Amino acid sequence: xxxxxxxxxxxxxxxxxxxxxxxxxxxxxxxGQKFPIAVSPLNNTGTAPDSGKLSEGIADAIVHDLDLSxxxxxxxxxxxxxxxxxxxxxxxxxxxxxxxxxxxEGLVKGGFSVQGEDITVELRLxxxxxxxxxxxxxxxxxxxxxxxxxxxxxxxxINEFTGIPGIFNTRIxxxxxxxxxxxxxxxxxxxxxxKFQVTNNHTINLSPSWTPDGKSILYTSYKDRSPxxxxxxxxxxxxxxxxxxxxxxxxxxxxxxxxYVAATVETAGNTNLYLLDRSGNVVRxxxxxxxxxxxxxxxxxxxxxxxxxxxxxxxQLYIMxxxxxxxxxxxxxxxxxxxxxxxxKGDKIAYTGRVGNRFAIFTIGSEGGxxxxxxxxxxxxxDPTxxxxxxFIAFSSNRGGRYQLYVMQxxxxxxxxxTGSGGDDTKPNWSPRLx
Amino acid sequence: MPHLKIACYSLAxxxxxxxxxxxxxxxxxxxxxxxxxxxxxxxxxxxxQGEGQRGSGSESSTAPGSLEALQKGQxxxxxxxxxxxxxxxxxxRYDLLTDAxxxxxxxxxxxxxxxxxxxxxxxxxxSRGTNEYNxxxxxxxxxxxxxxxxxxxxxxxxxxxxxxxxxxPVCKEQNESCWSxxxxxxxxxxxxxxxx
Numbered sequence: 178x179x180x181x182x183x184x185x186x187x188x189x190x191x192x193x194x195x196x197x198x199x200x201x202x203x204x205x206x207x208x209g210q211k212f213p214i215a216v217s218p219l220n221n222t223g224t225a226p227d228s229g230k231l232s233e234g235i236a237d238a239i240v241h242d243l244d245l246s247x248x249x250x251x252x253x254x255x256x257x258x259x260x261x262x263x264x265x266x267x268x269x270x271x272x273x274x275x276x277x278x279x280x281x282e283g284l285v286k287g288g289f290s291v292q293g294e295d296i297t298v299e300l301r302l303x304x305x306x307x308x309x310x311x312x313x314x315x316x317x318x319x320x321x322x323x324x325x326x327x328x329x330x331x332x333x334x335i336n337e338f339t340g341i342p343g344i345f346n347t348r349i350x351x352x353x354x355x356x357x358x359x360x361x362x363x364x365x366x367x368x369x370x371x372k373f374q375v376t377n378n379h380t381i382n383l384s385p386s387w388t389p390d391g392k393s394i395l396y397t398s399y400k401d402r403s404p405x406x407x408x409x410x411x412x413x414x415x416x417x418x419x420x421x422x423x424x425x426x427x428x429x430x431x432x433x434x435x436x437y438v439a440a441t442v443e444t445a446g447n448t449n450l451y452l453l454d455r456s457g458n459v460v461r462x463x464x465x466x467x468x469x470x471x472x473x474x475x476x477x478x479x480x481x482x483x484x485x486x487x488x489x490x491x492x493q494l495y496i497m498x499x500x501x502x503x504x505x506x507x508x509x510x511x512x513x514x515x516x517x518x519x520x521x522k523g524d525k526i527a528y529t530g531r532v533g534n535r536f537a538i539f540t541i542g543s544e545g546g547x548x549x550x551x552x553x554x555x556x557x558x559x560d561p562t563x564x565x566x567x568x569f570i571a572f573s574s575n576r577g578g579r580y581q582l583y584v585m586q587x588x589x590x591x592x593x594x595x596t597g598s599g600g601d602d603t604k605p606n607w608s609p610r611l612x
Numbered sequence: 613m614p615h616l617k618i619a620c621y622s623l624a625x626x627x628x629x630x631x632x633x634x635x636x637x638x639x640x641x642x643x644x645x646x647x648x649x650x651x652x653x654x655x656x657x658x659x660x661q662g663e664g665q666r667g668s669g670s671e672s673s674t675a676p677g678s679l680e681a682l683q684k685g686q687x688x689x690x691x692x693x694x695x696x697x698x699x700x701x702x703x704x705r706y707d708l709l710t711d712a713x714x715x716x717x718x719x720x721x722x723x724x725x726x727x728x729x730x731x732x733x734x735x736x737x738x739s740r741g742t743n744e745y746n747x748x749x750x751x752x753x754x755x756x757x758x759x760x761x762x763x764x765x766x767x768x769x770x771x772x773x774x775x776x777x778x779x780x781p782v783c784k785e786q787n788e789s790c791w792s793x794x795x796x797x798x799x800x801x802x803x804x805x806x807x808x
Contacts, residue, residue: 358682360779379683381779383743397744399679403774404747427751427775428744441744446755446773448748469748485745491704492745513704515742529742536741559742604743 211250212338214283215276216240218254218261219298223290231289231323232261235298238327239285239334241368242345245584246335247591252281261286266301268310276305283311285334289323296320300330302337311337324370344564348608349571350375350385350394351582355600362396363602364411367584369595375409376400386606388431395438397428406440408455419457426457428472432479439463439473439482450484450497463497464504474519474526476543483507483517483526483543494528496543507541510548516560519543520567525587527551527561527570538572540587551589558583562607571595573603677800678734678780688798689782695722696731696799699757700792703738706752708760712797716757719799720764733757734798735775738791739784743777750775757797772802 216239218232236254243249256279264271266286276284287300295317302312312333316326328345335343345367353363362375362385376382378400385396393410400407406419406426419426424444431438437460438453449470450463464470466488473484482497486504491512497504508514513531520526523543530539535554538561541547552558556576563570564584571584577594580601585592596602675681678688690698696719699712708716723729735754737746754773762768783790 358685380679381682381776383747383779397747399776399779402679425751427747441748443748443751443775446751446758448751469745469752471744471748472742485742513741515745531741534740557740 212248212282213250213252213280214243214285215252215257215279215281216243216254216285217257217259217287219300220261220264220266220286220288221290222288222299223292223297225291227291229291229320229323231291231296235287235289235300235323235327236285238324238368239300239331242328242331242343243334245345245367245591245593246343247586248335248338249283252279266299268303268308273303273305273308276303281305285330287330291320294320296323296326298323298326298330300327302334324366324368328368341566341568342610344566344569344610346611347565348391348611349562349582349595349605350387350396350608351573351596351602351606352383352385352604353596353598353600353602355598355602357600362394362409363598364394365596367595375411384428384604386430387608389433389435389609391609391611393431395429395431397426406438406457417456419453419455421457423451423459426453429453430474431455432475433477434479439475441471441473450482452499463499463502472516474517476519477521477523481519483519485515485517494526494541507543507545508548514539518561518563520563520587521565522567525567527563527587529559529561538570538589540570551585551587552592560604562605563587564607565609571605571607573605675800677732677774677802678736678776678798682780687782688780690798695719696801698796698798701753701795701797703740703791703795704749706749706756708756712757713760716760717764720761720766723761723766723770729801730770730772732800732802733761733771733773734800735773735777736780736782736794736796736798737778738794739778739781739786740791741778743779746777747775748777750777753795753797757799 216236218236221227221232240251243251259275266288282305284303284305287298289296289298297317299315301310303310314330318326325346331345332343347367348364349367350362350364352360354360359379360381361377362382364375365372375394381399383397385394387394392412393408395406395408397404398407404425404427405421406429408417424442427441427443429438429440440451440453441448442451447467449466450473451459452461452463454460469487471485473482475482480499483494485492486495492515494507494514494517495504496507511530514528516529518527525540526543527538527540529536532554536557536559537550537554538552538558539548539550556574558572558574561570561572568587569584570587571582573580574583580603581597582595582602582605583592584595681688697715699715733754735750737750754775758771758773761771781794783793
């Protein structure tokens with residue numbers, strides 16, 4: 178009934194990478210511009226014909242990632258001088274001059290061979306200025322997973338430049354009305370591939386979020402008529418309905434250690450935060466307020482929660498220390514601040530804020546201070562979610578008419594559209610890094 | 613979802629036809645809707661609304677809840693002929709305005725005349741803002757209506773609540789007229805036969 182995610186394993190066979198510290202840090206080309214890089218279509222080194230257009234397909238996936246990062250200017254393929262099938266992929270078997278001429282400072286080359294259902298891919302990153310190889314890797318995997326191999330190498334490229342691997346082997350779960358009038362939970366790889374529908378119950382399903390191990394999705398559903406939390410395991414298809422004897426569970430997030438759920442619980446019109454176990458049993462009540470207390474998000478160390486409360490008269494963000502139970506107010510500007518998400522590094526919180534009649538994404542330091550608006554209020558941008566490295570934020574926006582998912586650098590730069598399902602795509606939640 | 617919109621209009625047209633052309637009010641501003649609902653006296657006939665002639669509550673008692681209506685592809689808008697009227701709220705508020713209190717008194721009168729009827733009070737919000745916050749806000753709105761009805765003497769066992777947040781709007785355009793129609797508490801008869 179539900180498509181399962183098949184994990185691929187890419188074997189690292191070969192690494193000739195010399196450690197080059199001067200390459201790390203900011204990814205900036207000459208003159209402070211984005212780093213100009215060329216990604217050559219791959220050389221088919223096998224005997225089977227390239228019926229699946231892998232030569233360009235693998236290169237395209239790498240280009241997608243480098244472009245999404247915002248750090249690279251990927252040179253247009255039509256400008257390339259070299260013919261990939263007529264040149265080699267190792268040092269000395271091609272001419273760097275072909276690439277420096279078109280302005281490339283970095284170069285990705287590679288080869289692949291198909292053996293039945295399997296594929297071997299060799300990928301290399303070259304420094305065109307210094308005529309040197311930076312990374313050389315060989316991957317073996319299933320043919321159908323060739324994009325993941327490409328994303329793994331893109332992660333390596335980001336690691337080479339910054340010292341932190343990229344986040345291109347990740348998924349987004351989100352709510353979509355693409356199937357009609359119902360809101361269903363979907364999952365898609367960051368590149369838009371491997372889409373599948375988690376729910377198909379023809380009701381309202383909301384607020385999906387990943388468990389920290391990336392294996393399950395917690396979401397709110399009306400499938401049993403009134404709202405409740407469900408924990409769905411992607412690989413097995415098993416689902417647990419969180420028992421709710423105390424009240425109605427309107428939403429929740431699994432703790433960083435995977436043991437608990439911070440949940441929004443409604444009783445007699447009031448919503449408060451509770452700590453639940455993974456079965457839904459109440460471990461502890463966290464707030465005692467007659468108003469609205471919703472949308473808890475865990476600090477990466479699991480010791481604090483940021484949440485929304487209207488105790489001041491308007492929805493504002495508060496941070497609770499779980500050990501002491503004490504809360505402090507975080508946001509003071511604006512009269513509608515909701516949907517907080519704590520960054521993986523712990524230093525920032527992203528949220529949705531109202532600006533006039535529009536909604537925009539803001540970030541604020543977790544210790545407080547000035548909030549920074551990172552999207553324009555010419556349309557609505559809502560529901561931020563951090564990439565696992567904390568460098569990017571995905572969100573939903575109606576800038577193109579219907580709500581679709583977008584991704585940007587956490588600073589707000591390089592905003593790119595991720596989805597276009599034909600329905601409204603909202604409430605993205607970014608997975609942890611996946612193998 | 614263009615087909616849904618078509619269904620909404622055709623349903624409105626049906627009501628307009630069936631009840632002698634009184635305004636279907638799917639497009640009426642909420643400011644006017646509660647007022648017109650507030651006019652009838654305790655006797656129940658509502659001065660040309662057609663409700664008395666057609667058997668008060670029969671329409672209402674068969675009107676499905678909003679989730680069921682969504683599943684059936686029907687509009688969840690409360691028809692003009694329904695004896696139980698929606699009450700409306702301001703943005704990000706759940707306090708009852710004067711009009712809302714008047715409407716709730718009329719709804720309470722109907723509940724007193726139909727003592728076996730049980731109702732579910734649905735809390736709804738406009739589409740703006742965050743889903744989860746709106747679920748909480750809708751719960752507040754439904755509870756505010758419930759508490760008011762209970763204060764008017766309706767046993768709370770006859771009153772249940774559910775919040776749909778911003779998930780089942782009756783109007784889908786992005787303007788204040790539309791938003792104001794969505795910020796509502798809706799009353800759905802879930803059991804019991806109307807007495808009149």
